[in-house]
Amino acid sequence: MSDEDLVLDAESRRRLRHDLRTPLTIVAGFAEVLAGERQLTDKDRREFAQRIQDAAEDLRRLLDDVLED
Template structure:
């Protein structure tokens, strides 16, 4: 393995680490709001809509991160 190959592996490992970190935040948002929506029937329609918007925004962010990672 050449030094360039080793550098590429390090970069790839760093890129994977950053991607994991960057994906966790929007995934946490999706999971948290989905859990609230699934478990609490007393949520107002306005709150349901707000939670759905936040889930949608987080899903869009996840898609952007994945698209950028695999260009």
């Protein structure tokens, strides 16, 4: 693989930043709510935990795609 193969154009970098930040923002936001909100129902906690799991899976898939040989 050459150095040129590793260089992303500006638009690709912008899209990648967005695609990486979106699931991370979801994880951080719902984790913050779970950690700080004492009045959540069990149903809400399960839903928020599922959203964190889904976002983590999206991030894993994205990284697999980006880092694939």
